[in-house]
Amino acid sequence: MLPCSAASLKRLTAPAAGGKLFHAYILEGGRGVDKLRAAETFAKAVHCVGAAPRPCGICSSCVRAEHGNHADILYLTRDGNSIGVKQTEDLQARLRGKPFASARIIAIVDEAERMTPQSQNKLLKTLEEPCGGNIVLLLTVNASLLLKTIQSRCILLRLAPAPGAKPGAFAELAADFVPKLAAGGAYYELSRLVGAVTERDAADDFLDALELCLRDALVAACGGARGALARADILRLIDCAEEARRGLGNGLNVKYALKTMILKMLSHRFGG
Ligand SMILES: [Zn+2]
Incomplete structure (x- = not known):
C-alpha cells in the first residue's frame, strides 16, 4: 500500500489542527493509496490533546488511536461484498449518541463505494443533519461512484500517492x-x-x-x-x-x- 503524499496529509490535517472542521469529507485516492492510514491520521489530529503539531503521537488520545481502541473513532467496513443498510443504521445510532472520551465522534467508512444505494440514502440523513460536531470520512477510489446527493454534502479531498512511492x-x-x-x-x-x-x-x-x-x-x-x-x-x-x-x-x-x-x-x- 502506498503512503499518501505529505502535501495530501497536510491538507487533511490542517483544518483539524486549526479547529475549523466540516462534518463530512470524501477522501479519494487510487486503490494502492493508503486512505485508511490518512483517515486515521486525520482522526488522531482532531482528537489529539497534546502539543502542536498534531497529532503529537504521544498523548493518551493519540496512543489509544494508534492501538485502534479510541472509543470515538468508529469504523464502517463492508460485510461480504457490500456495506448494507443495517450496518449503516448501527453507525448512525452511534453518531446520534454522545462521544465517550472527546468532543466528537469520527466515523471512517472504508470503501464507501461499497455502500448499497439504500445505505447511501440512509447515510444521507446524517450528512444533511449532522449532530454534535461529529465527522464522517468516506474513503473511496472514486468519488463519482457515490450518489450525487452524497457527493454534494461532502468536501472532496483527493489523496495523491507519495512521490517516489513504488506502485x-x-x-x-x-x-x-x-x-x-x-x-x-x-x-x-x-x-x-x-x-x-x-x-x-x-x-x-x-x-x-x-x-x-x-x-x-x-x-x-x-x-x-x-x-x-x-x-x-x-x-x-x-x-x-x-x-x-x-x-x-x-x-x-x-x-x-x-x-x-x-x-x-x-x-x-x-x-x-
Ligand atoms: Zn496527541
Whole structure:
C-alpha cells in the first residue's frame, strides 16, 4: 500500500489542527493509496490533546488511536461484498449518541463505494443533519461512484500517492506504457503491452501505477521540462485512466475497459 503524499496529509490535517472542521469529507485516492492510514491520521489530529503539531503521537488520545481502541473513532467496513443498510443504521445510532472520551465522534467508512444505494440514502440523513460536531470520512477510489446527493454534502479531498512511492508490480509496465504512448505507439502495441492485465485487482494496480507515471510527467511538464507530452495532453490521459477506473468500479470487463481507455488515449493525445 502506498503512503499518501505529505502535501495530501497536510491538507487533511490542517483544518483539524486549526479547529475549523466540516462534518463530512470524501477522501479519494487510487486503490494502492493508503486512505485508511490518512483517515486515521486525520482522526488522531482532531482528537489529539497534546502539543502542536498534531497529532503529537504521544498523548493518551493519540496512543489509544494508534492501538485502534479510541472509543470515538468508529469504523464502517463492508460485510461480504457490500456495506448494507443495517450496518449503516448501527453507525448512525452511534453518531446520534454522545462521544465517550472527546468532543466528537469520527466515523471512517472504508470503501464507501461499497455502500448499497439504500445505505447511501440512509447515510444521507446524517450528512444533511449532522449532530454534535461529529465527522464522517468516506474513503473511496472514486468519488463519482457515490450518489450525487452524497457527493454534494461532502468536501472532496483527493489523496495523491507519495512521490517516489513504488506502485507495486505494475510500475514497470506503466513506466513502459507512457513513453510508448508519447512516442505515438500503435494501438496493437499498447494493447499487447497490457495483455497480461486480465484480473480486476491487477487492472486497479496498473491504473494506479499508470496515474502515478502520468502525474510524475505532469509535475515535470509544469516545471518547464521539455517532454513529449504537453500538460493539457497529460491531464486528458489522466481523465482517460480515471474513466477506466470508474468503468471497472461499475463492473465493466477488464479487457474492454483497458481497450477503450487505450483507444480514447490515442484519439485524445494530439488533440491540443
Ligand atoms: Zn496527541
